[in-house]
Structures are given as structure tokens and as C-alpha cells.
Amino acid sequence: MTRTGSFYAQLAVTALIGAFLIVPVILSVVAGLTVNFFQGLKSGLTLRWIGEVWSLYSGTVYLSLLVAFACLGATLLLGVPAAYVLAKRQSRWTRLVEELLMLPVAVPGLATALALILLYGGFREFRTSWHFILVGHVLFTLPFMVRAVLAVLTSIDLATLEEGASSLGASFAQRFFGIVLPNCRSGILAGALMVVTLSIGEFNMTWMLHTPLTKTLPVGFADSYASMRIEIGSAYTIVFFFMIVPLLLLVQRFARLGALDRQ
Amino acid sequence: MRRRENLLLLLLMAPAAAAFAAFWLLPMARLAAVAGSGPLGIAAYAAILTNPRYFASLVATILLSAGVTGATLLLAGVAGVFLARNYFPGRSLLLALLTFPLAFPGVVVGFMVIMLAGRQGFIGDIVFRLSGSRLVFAYSMTGLFMGYLYFSIPRVILTVIAGAEKLDAALEEAARSLGAGRWRIVRDVIIPGLRPALISSGAICFATSMGAFGTAFTLATNIDVLPMTIYTEFTLNANFAMAASLSLVLGFITWLVLALARSAAGSGVAAAA
Numbered sequence: 001m002t003r004t005g006s007f008y009a010q011l012a013v014t015a016l017i018g019a020f021l022i023v024p025v026i027l028s029v030v031a032g033l034t035v036n037f038f039q040g041l042k043s044g045l046t047l048r049w050i051g052e053v054w055s056l057y058s059g060t061v062y063l064s065l066l067v068a069f070a071c072l073g074a075t076l077l078l079g080v081p082a083a084y085v086l087a088k089r090q091s092r093w094t095r096l097v098e099e100l101l102m103l104p105v106a107v108p109g110l111a112t113a114l115a116l117i118l119l120y121g122g123f124r125e126f127r128t129s130w131h132f133i134l135v136g137h138v139l140f141t142l143p144f145m146v147r148a149v150l151a152v153l154t155s156i157d158l159a160t161l162e163e164g165a166s167s168l169g170a171s172f173a174q175r176f177f178g179i180v181l182p183n184c185r186s187g188i189l190a191g192a193l194m195v196v197t198l199s200i201g202e203f204n205m206t207w208m209l210h211t212p213l214t215k216t217l218p219v220g221f222a223d224s225y226a227s228m229r230i231e232i233g234s235a236y237t238i239v240f241f242f243m244i245v246p247l248l249l250l251v252q253r254f255a256r257l258g259a260l261d262r263q
Numbered sequence: 264m265r266r267r268e269n270l271l272l273l274l275l276m277a278p279a280a281a282a283f284a285a286f287w288l289l290p291m292a293r294l295a296a297v298a299g300s301g302p303l304g305i306a307a308y309a310a311i312l313t314n315p316r317y318f319a320s321l322v323a324t325i326l327l328s329a330g331v332t333g334a335t336l337l338l339a340g341v342a343g344v345f346l347a348r349n350y351f352p353g354r355s356l357l358l359a360l361l362t363f364p365l366a367f368p369g370v371v372v373g374f375m376v377i378m379l380a381g382r383q384g385f386i387g388d389i390v391f392r393l394s395g396s397r398l399v400f401a402y403s404m405t406g407l408f409m410g411y412l413y414f415s416i417p418r419v420i421l422t423v424i425a426g427a428e429k430l431d432a433a434l435e436e437a438a439r440s441l442g443a444g445r446w447r448i449v450r451d452v453i454i455p456g457l458r459p460a461l462i463s464s465g466a467i468c469f470a471t472s473m474g475a476f477g478t479a480f481t482l483a484t485n486i487d488v489l490p491m492t493i494y495t496e497f498t499l500n501a502n503f504a505m506a507a508s509l510s511l512v513l514g515f516i517t518w519l520v521l522a523l524a525r526s527a528a529g530s531g532v533a534a535a536a
Contacts, residue, residue: 006445010345017342017416018360024375025363027385031378038383078282081275088272101279104287106521107514108474110490114497114510115290118297135286142279172271201368203477204490208497218368218477225374225481230383233374244366252359 029241032234049235053224057236060220061243067130067216068199071137075195078138079145080188084180086146087153101146104139109204112139117208130214136205141198145191152187153180193251200243217243294507301504308508317492317509323404324489328472331408332465335415340461342416343423344453365417369410369477376410376482377401402482410478415471419464426460427453459528466524470517489513 032050036043082101086094104112113136121127161183165175181188203218210219217240225233299305311317346358364372380386380401390398400406430453438448454461476490483491489509497506 007349010341010349011351013338014342014345014357014361017338018357020379021364021413021416022360023385024378027378028374078279082279085272085276097276097280100288101283103518106470106518108476108490108510108517110474110476110493111294111510111514112287112290114493114506115294116286118503118507119290119293138282139287142283146279172268197366201366201371203368203370203480204474207476207480218370221368221370221374222477222480225370225377230377230381234378237371237374240371248363248366 025241028234028237030234031231032236032238034231037231037234049231050238053232053235053239056232057220057224057239060215060217061239063130063214064200064217067134067137068196070134071141071199072192072195074134074138075142075145076188076192079142079191080149080181080184083146083149083153083184083187084176086150087158098146098150102143105143109136109140109202110208112136113205113208128211128213133206133209133214133216136209137199137202140202140205141195144194144198145188148191148194149184149187152184156183158183189254193247193254197244197247197251200247295511297503298508298511299504301502301508303504307504308512310505311509311512316487320487320489320492323487324473327404327408327411327488328469331411331415331472332469334408334412335419335468336461336465338412339416339419339464340423340457343420344427344457346420347424347427361420362417364413365421367414369414369475369479370481371477372410372414373478373481375413376406376478380406380409402484404486406482407479407486407488410482411472411475414475414478415468418471419468422460422464423457426457430456462524462528466520466528470520473517473520474513 030041031037033045033047034041034043035046035048082097086098116132116136117127120132126132158180161179162175165179170178201218202216203222206216206219207222210216215223221233221236221240224236298307301307303310306313311321342361346354346361364375367375378384380399382397382399382401384399384401387398390396401409434452434456435448438452443451474490475488476494479486479488479491480494490513493506493509493513496502496509
């Protein structure tokens with residue numbers, strides 16, 4: 001195929017969009033490693049800012065990981081059984097339940113956060129613990145787990161598999177753990193990656209739900225962007241890139257495996 | 264047998280249902296009650312239309328979100344169709360660059376705009392070298408527009424690529440053999456074929472922009488977009504009733520847009536962060 005002018009025009013548009021997205025990422029990596037960003041690279045490279053970020057904000061990294069994995073546990077316990085029920089009984093009622101569970105994603109996080117504060121803000125113990133943030137994250141990520149698992153369960157012939165098992169005498173629990181869970185493994189994995197990634201990056205709710213003692217990573221970002229020099233904000237952002245790149249690589253690898261599965 | 268199974272299924276649904284009722288439905292009911300409990304009473308729900316400041320904020324947010332949605336669909340549409348049909352060296356790298364920002368929180372997106380257009384930003388630097396004057400627009404509506412574009416493009420590109428891969432090449436072939444020009448094919452074959460993908464990703468883009476708080480929080484100290492207005496009412500003015508009613512109206516708008524898009528485009532429309 002010969003490349004036409006139209007090919008190069010489209011390539012240029014695509015490359016420009018890529019530059020728009022990636023140039024600031026590169027700049028912030030450079031800024032976070034430069035002695036003085038205003039003077040530029042000639043001022044020299046340093047790890048000093050990363051060190052400062054770590055001493056100021058390492059707590060936010062740990063808290064974000066804690067919340068993300070607790071959130072993953074909760075969405076697995078709540079979401080996988082719920083998805084199974086939704087896949088098995090497709091009626092007006094289960095459709096309604098599915099709709100309702102999606103609402104915390106359709107409605108801005110700010111609204112959900114205000115609602116939680118107005119109802120539960122008075123319970124001081126709860127309000128000031130990280131569980132308060134966890135609740136918001138679970139509401140927001142649960143639909144993604146449910147959808148990922150549901151997508152797999154509705155694409156396989158669940159009824160036949162279960163019928164076969166139960167005609168051989170398998171109980172409900174044996175079917176659930178022996179047939180259903182192994183079959184929706186890929187959905188659970190996809191959902192889990194999504195839940196962890198979303199939880200680590202959640203800000204809209206978390207900013208309202210956090211307290212000075214419960215700051216997550218994005219809350220720390222807002223804090224450092226507003227009050228610290230640009231090198232520190234940048235170094236902090238590098239820490240974030242380090243955390244999400246492995247997650248994104250896993251997602252991509254997994255998507256490729258999923259594509260191979262389907263072929 | 265069947266009744267026993269129904270009971271077991273109900274038990275499996277119970278934890279999610281209980282958590283959802285306790286931590287979303289009840290709090291939302293409380294939010295609705297608080298919204299009507301201020302000095303305005305039920306009229307607080309209409310304040311977004313009757314109060315000039317809130318109304319201006321609503322109009323600005325809608326215009327911004329609509330503009331971002333249009334620009335994103337155009338840019339991501341071109342790039343998405345291009346990447347779906349052309350294989351060339353560096354394609355997968357380009358695709359990785361275009362989707363890397365998917366996982367960025369809104370605050371980080373705001374910081375990316377500061378990197379591009381802030382006081383020490385890249386664009387300002389280039390303009391300074393060319394003209395001798397500094398250009399800083401990160402903290403204006405333009406900066407906000409850029410930030411929303413930044414987080415919208417990756418999502419829409421992925422949906423467009425998925426949609427474009429399903430297009431039937433034979434239709435284009437037929438149009439071409441019947442003498443249709445390139446623009447005609449784009450208008451009458453490609454865009455109608457991508458319609459569901461464009462509607463669903465456009466709706467998500469619009470709804471996300473309407474409710475985006477992180478980016479606005481980083482950049483828009485002086486710009487009244489709706490989420491910032493709500494935040495100010497709640498934290499600075501302690502006007503809980505007004506913050507509650509405004510956020511319910513905002514939530515209703517984003518929910519409605521997504522629901523309409525889903526009925527227009529078929530299933531698969533779900534909002535994202």
C-alpha cells in the first residue's frame with residue numbers, strides 16, 4: 001500500500017495528540033530530577049527532591065496501597081457473588097439492581113462524598129479513620145468489578161455447566177466454588193486491576209472524605225502542588241508514575257492474553 | 264429445589280445490597296433532605312436557575328463540557344480511526360503514549376497543564392523565546408479546557424479504535440466503487456458506522472467533564488465551574504443545603520446524559536473516573 005498525503009496528515013494529527021499527552025509527563029520527570037527547574041538541566045541532576053518527597057509524603061503511599069487492597073478485598077466479597085446472581089437471574093429486578101449499583105459512578109464523586117459526610121460525619125471514630133475513605137472507594141469501584149465479572153459470566157454457557165455439575169450431585173456451594181469462580185477468573189483479574197488502579201487515583205471523593213491524618217496519594221498531590229516548589233510536586237508525580245506503570249503493563253498484557261483467548 | 268436456590272441467590276446478593284443501601288441510598292436520601300432544609304426550602308433545587316451566580320456557573324460548566332466533548336470526539340476520532348486501520352513502525356509505542364494518562368487522577372492532569380502552560384511551562388517558554396513575552400494560561404478557562412481534553416482523549420480513543428475495528432470494509436469499498444469521494448465516505452459511511460461508539464464515549468466525556476473536580480481544584484482558583492461552586496458553598500460558606508441541592512442537580516444531569524446516550528447507542532455506556 002502506498003502512503004498518501006492523507007496518511008501523513010492523519011499521522012501528524014495523531015502524533016501531535018501523543019505529544020500533547022506525553023510532553024508534560026516528560027517535563028515533570030525532568031523537573032523532579034533537576035536541581036533547579038527554572039534554570040534548567042544545566043543546574044544539574046539530583047535525587048534530593050525524591051528524597052524530600054519520601055520523607056514528607058511516604059505515609060500517603062502506604063495509605064493509598066492499604067485502601068486500594070482493602071477496597072479490592074471488599075469488591076471481591078461483595079461484587080463477585082452479586083455478579084453471579086445478576087448473570088443467573090436476568091429479570092426486571094436484577095436489571096434495576098445493576099442500574100442502582102452503577103449510580104455512584106454516574107453521579108459525580110463530590111455528591112456521594114457530601115452525602116456520606118452529612119449522614120455519617122457525626123460518628124467521629126468512623127469519620128476520622130481510613131475506613132471512611134474506604135467506603136467511598138468501594139462504592140465507586142464496585143460497579144467495575146461487577147461489570148467485569150458479569151461480562152465473562154454472560155459470555156459462557158453457565159446454565160449448561162451448572163446443570164451438568166448438579167446432575168452429578170454437586171451442591172450449590174460446590175458449583176459456586178468449583179465451576180463459577182474458576183470460569184470467571186479472567187473477569188475477576190480484569191476487575192481487580194481496574195479496582196486497584198481506580199482506587200489509587202481516586203480524588204473527587206477522597207478530598208472531601210480525608211482528614212489531616214488520613215491522606216492518600218492524590219490528596220498529597222493536591223497539597224504539594226498548591227504549597228511546594230515545582231520540583232517537589234514533580235518528584236512526587238514521578239513516585240506516582242512508578243506505582244501505576246506496573247499496573248498499566250499488567251492491564252495491557254492481560255488485555256493481549258484476553259484477545260488470544262478469544263481467538 | 265428452585266425455591267431453595269432462589270434463597271441462596273438472595274443471600275449472595277445480600278452483602279452488596281446491604282452495603283449499597285447503608286452507604287449510598289441512605290446518605291443520598293439524607294442529602295436530598297438537607298437540600299430542602301435551608302432557608303429556601305424546596306426552592307433550593309431551583310436556585311441553580313434563579314440565582315444568577317449559580318446559573319452562570321451552570322452555563323459555564325455546560326459550555327466547557329460541550330466544547331471539550333466536541334473537540335475530543337474530533338481529535339480522538341481522527342486518531343482512533345487512523346490507528347485502527349494503519350500498521351506502521353512505532354504504532355504500538357504511539358498507542359501506549361496515547362493511553363498512558365488513562366490512570367491519572369484529575370489533580371495530576373491539572374499539574375500536567377501547569378507543566379505545559381503554567382508560569383514555568385513549556386508553551387510559555389517557547390513563546391518567550393519567539394516573542395520575548397511570557398504566555399501563562401494554565402489558571403484560566405483555556406487551561407481548564409486543556410486539562411479536560413487531556414483526560415478525555417485517551418478514553419475516547421480506545422472506544423473509537425474498538426468501534427473502527429468492527430466497521431465493515433466492504434461498505435467503504437462499495438461507496439468508493441460507486442464514485443464517492445473521501446469526505447463523502449467519512450460523512451456517509453465511517454461516521455454513521457462509528458455512531459454508537461461516538462455517542463457513548465461522548466456522553467462519558469461530557470458527564471465526566473461536568474463533574475470533574477480534581478483538575479478544577481488544581482487550576483481553577485478563580486473559575487466558577489459547578490463542582491468548584493459546590494465545594495466553596497460546602498467548605499467555605501458552610502451552606503450545606505445549597506451544596507446539597509447543587510450536587511443533586513449536577514448528579515441528575517450527569518446521570519440523565521448517560522442514560523439518554525445508552526438508550527440512543529445501545530448498551531455499554533458507563534461512566535468512568
